Amino acid sequence: MKAIHFGAGNIGRGFIGLQLVKTGYEVCFVDVNSTVVDALKARHTYEVGYASEQGGRERVDGVTALNSLSEPDQVIAAIRDADVITTAVGPSLLSKIAPLIAEGLRQRDQQTPVYVIACENMIGGSKHLQAEVAKHQTVAENWYFPNAAVDRIVPLQHHEDPLYVEVEEFFEWVIETTGLPEAYPRIEGVTYVENIEPFIERKLFTVNTGHAIASYLGALFHKETIAESLTDPRIRRGVQTALYETGWLLLEKYGFNPVDHSAYIQKNMKRFENPRIHDEIIRVARSPIRKLSPSDRLVKPAKELMERGIEADGLARGIAAALTYFDPNDSESSELNAYITKYGIEDALNAYLKLSATDPLGSRIIEHYEAMQQQVNSIA
Ligand SMILES: NC(=O)C1=CN([C@@H]2O[C@H](COP(=O)(O)OP(=O)(O)OC[C@H]3O[C@@H](n4cnc5c(N)ncnc54)[C@H](O)[C@@H]3O)[C@@H](O)[C@H]2O)C=CC1
Ligand SMILES: O=P(O)(O)OC[C@H]1O[C@](O)(CO)[C@@H](O)[C@@H]1O
Incomplete structure (x- = not known):
């Protein structure tokens, strides 16, 4: 074979x-x-x-x-x-x-x-x-x-x-x-x-959504690794909030057992915190354009939640953090940053996330993004 x-x-x-x-x-x-x-x-x-x-x-x-x-x-x-x-x-x-x-x-x-x-x-x-x-x-x-x-x-x-x-x-x-x-x-x-749909979405919208948000919020607060990020209550709360949101969506879509899914979320938080793994932010945050695309781990669950009339503020915050992320050695991050600098956040939302600044999700993202810009300046 x-x-x-x-x-x-x-x-x-x-x-x-x-x-x-x-x-x-x-x-x-x-x-x-x-x-x-x-x-x-x-x-x-x-x-x-x-x-x-x-x-x-x-x-x-x-x-x-x-x-x-x-x-x-x-x-x-x-x-x-x-x-x-x-x-x-x-x-x-x-x-x-x-x-x-x-x-x-x-x-x-x-x-x-x-x-x-x-x-x-x-x-x-x-x-x-x-x-x-x-x-x-x-x-x-x-x-x-x-x-x-x-x-x-x-x-x-x-x-x-x-x-x-x-x-x-x-x-x-x-x-x-x-x-x-x-x-x-x-x-x-x-x-x-x-x-495979329930399996891939459960994995992508839990492991990868949680990991991505830990990395982007981690970068915002100058952390080096995912485990280090999760020791900060501001980041931990951000990740948990987003994962309870995607959890709600997964329960709605696939009828997962709520108790089992809560345990799945906590198991993954433990994996992220594994003290024996030095998982650098730059790896988990890599390729932000791909991660912000409408079919990926951040925007897709947020849109699907909002379409069902369910709150996705934790995801919106994670998406905003991804839009503030900058790694000069990552070609997608450099492209996204240059685009935002040249055309502004509203056009970037349109071009990369396929979201309008006036729709409910788009406007929540922009509110968080603007608050984060001030935060970046104050903690820099
Ligand atoms: N590292 C992880 O924890 C996990 C990664 N994945 C997925 O696996 C894929 C790879 O991720 P990693 O192994 O972390 O990345 P990596 O960067 O360690 O591995 C990718 C490999 O592909 C090679 N490569 C690039 N262009 C190529 C080409 N034209 N032909 C053949 N090989 C080429 C690179 O040289 C590199 O060795 C990604 O889609 C990632 O999302 C999935 C689950 C877990
Ligand atoms: O490989 P990607 O899609 O860039 O994203 C990194 C993610 O993939 C994994 O390596 C495996 O799912 C996670 O550890 C991490 O969240």
Whole structure:
């Protein structure tokens, strides 16, 4: 059994590659980072460490890698032979890897099924990748693109060994089975469900909404990590408020049990506070334009709540904080900041969040944004 995994980064090595190897796949990582690719090719093994009370390390053996920039033909050949293709490159890069995947799929024996699973923080990731592949190649009937949700906190890594990756112990990987043949491959640790929507929204609107707001409020109050942010009652309250709002929405939409969902929120607050994980604000806050887009973790639940006549003030505050965020090393943050400086907050709301300053959510965001501007000046 062969698997190709695009993106030998933190979640690629620390979660997806690990589970594939545990299942018995020979895993070939594809990446553009030559340090990581060369080390994987030379050693064929790496270690995953656990940031938990028990700690411990696991060896991931029998892996190799290819560089998609310098070895595109080899990547295409590897796709020809693969049973499963997974990705963890970041949502905005799926369009970049799609041509190579399309060419590899085109060259396959068309009788053999293949499963392509995007493991990205986005709703409908695999179907989005399928649409990107379809721009280059007609998608055959037995190329399956089941949507997935992946959850494990893997912070930025700062080790001498470029392959070592430290992860939290908790993980959840959910794959949608609707439309798959009976004999779809089972991956160790994966939960298979017929309808992924409740799972991906529960995860995105809790783990990712809470994390994002902790990061943007954290940046506003000059914190360095998520755990540090949550020791500040102003930030903690902001995160909890937003999570009870998204919780209300999830209960309305999917009929989750309120007691179970409250426990899920508290479990995630504990994950954010894990003292063994140094999760830097810059990682969790990265790509604010994507995180502020109408289909992502902040604006989507806020809009859906307001449409139901339910308050979303905590989310509005989190969104405002995201609009104040600035990291000069993050291209999206730089773009957003330059846009706000040039055209003002109302136009930015329109251009990036697809919200008008006069609608109830837009006007709440602007009120918070203006209050925060004063706060920025007073705590600077
Ligand atoms: N780190 C985490 O805790 C989690 C991350 N995710 C998702 O996984 C995805 C990756 O996140 P991370 O692993 O944290 O990021 P990362 O930056 O550590 O890994 C991304 C990898 O993709 C590689 N890459 C970039 N362009 C490429 C290309 N054209 N072809 C092949 N590889 C390419 C990069 O060199 C890097 O090694 C994101 O969508 C993220 O939302 C999901 C759950 C948890
Ligand atoms: O990877 P993204 O979408 O930029 O967002 C970072 C988020 O993803 C995770 O790494 C995993 O869901 C969270 O820890 C964090 O909230």
